[in-house]
Amino acid sequence: MSKSILYSRSQLTSLVILRVLIGWYFLYEGLTKIMATNWSSYAYLRDSKGVFAPFFTMLTDHPFVMDVVNAINMYGLTAIGLCLILGCFVRYANIGAIGLLTLYYLSHPPLIDVHYLIRPEGSYMWVDKNLIMLCAIVVLMLFPTSKEIGIDRFIYRKKLSGN
């Protein structure tokens, strides 16, 4: 742990708050999808635009693939949310979150003169909230906090002591 960063209290607090808030966002997104009856990412994927749209719409042609995509969204979002809030396996959660956000951004890029059936709640050009959140998570990866505040503190300490 010699490489762990030494934060000031306010730095640590704000980084943890950022982590927990992003976690909250992921967790609730996941839970609502699990709780909704017959939730499917079908509509969202069908509404894809931009260079990668053919790939995303192609996914919807295969019911089995759709089942997998839906499960990843429902349980993936929930698990990532739980991990970020609890500070548990945060490194992996971050990687998962970056993966999902990248896919969301690529399927719905905020391009000029592109209109989505589900209208975004703000006005965006090239940069949208997915991209910003993605960057926030990259920041969180570079400034980890879960070994200070979170269950990783216990997990990694145990591993260390085990060594």
Added chain:
Amino acid sequence: MSGKEELNQPDKEQTKPELPSSNGRREALKTLATIPVLGAMAYGVYQKKKTEHNNKLAGSIFNFEASPTVMDRQPDGKTIRLGIIGFGIRGSQLMQALGFATPAYIDNLKEQAKKDTQNTRYKDFLEQENLNVEINGVCDIFDVYANEAAMAGANVNKEGTNGKFDKLPVIYKHYKDLLAAKDIDAVIIATPDHWHGTMVIDAVNAGKHVYAEKPLTWTVPETYLVADAVRKSGKVFQLGHQGRQIEINHRAKEIIQKGLIGKVTLVEVSTNRNDPNGAWVYPIHPEANPSNIDWKQFEGNPERIKEYMDYMTSVGAAKYVGPDARDKFSLERFFRWRCWWDYSTGLSGDLLTHEYDVMNHMLDLGIPASATSSGGVYYFKDGRTVPDVLQTTFEFPDRDMSLLYTATLASQYNRPRKIMGTDATIELGSTLNVTIDRASQRYKDKIEKGVIKPGEPFYRYASGKSIDALSSATEMYFAERGLLFSYVEGKRYNTTFLHIREWLECIRQDKKPSCGIDQAFEEAMAAHMGTRAYLEGRTMYWDAEKQVITRG
């Protein structure tokens, strides 16, 4: 990971490196510090669920189990041997619904699928349920169409050009020869309007079951003859109002029957089209000429023509006859026959009938007490005599309601069907929407409690799925566009296919189809009242006792 020297350290207070297990309590606190956040989430989700549950109770008013709309198929049902009379635009569509298409059509579907991977029409056609029918005879008075119909009938494997075909069905020059064929159990009639009645009568008299395109009849007198003939024959008759198969209409009917929208006083239906094809300016086949069109047969049944001429001259509507002589060959009249009263029933017969039948299905209207119409040829001034803009109002004093039909062939602004009740209004477009009325007494409590927001769509239904106030904005948005459901349903049905399928199953199971002769008679009389009101420029009444149209 960054080293500590990379950090700026503005605060004096710093977290000191912890020594392992220096302070157990402090350690546990840091490890589990964020767990209460999950408690907050759990509380929030609980609160949200509670609100949703209350709302759901309100939403479930409309969210009941509806009875199935598609007939069960009889296992090992017998093969029905069909004859096709008329292979124009509609005839070819009906054959496609039966699972038979010309090789050229298949080539075109394949081409479309190749160009656009999203276009699944070819795949859908291949996967369409086999209706267990064979085409044994076809008849069209235009030789090219007759040959195409035969090719379609032989195309049992749904193949393109150079495919393997079954034996060709017999091509009959005259529909009566087809009706005399022993190897035909049932016929599909898709000819111009002026032939419908005569052909239905001849077909049931020849012992054939009949699926006939709408409208039932061209003249009023023949309407009685058709109804009599069909009833006496005991044959299975279905009129081509495939709107009977639209699932949302069945749900709307149940909602109305349960009294959930209150007392209905006004129904609005419409037709909106804005292209030459929609206005019946159909393409003229380049190979068509007097040698390959049986114009004599096209002219019609002399008895019908006499009925038509007698009526038109007796009411001073002779200006709507012709202007060409009936025996004068005309490609325009042959391919665009809907534009002239001489063969057509105009907007009333072609499109009002669909709308009327949908409402007759939902509201059991029967025949209206009166009809008034107005309109004119306002846009397609191409020599046609039938109007391209038409308004018809039907009154139902026994039901305390009016039905308003408005149509234009020069604007395709989308207007959903509206059934307006004292407690709520149903809108039927690609989806069913229910909007609760602000002044509703039935939903007063729920409006006051804020469970129902009046004036906003409260309940939506599309293709087997209820969308209520709880559904996500995304679901609602897609539902409105009818996009969500090709996946949820797994399969999208063509309503014409379902309507024909129902007719065939009724033949096999000896049941009554949904648009049988009673509904057809009501449809025909309502449309004739509207047509006569337009032609005569005055209100037409229905004498229910004598079963005749009167002028009041």
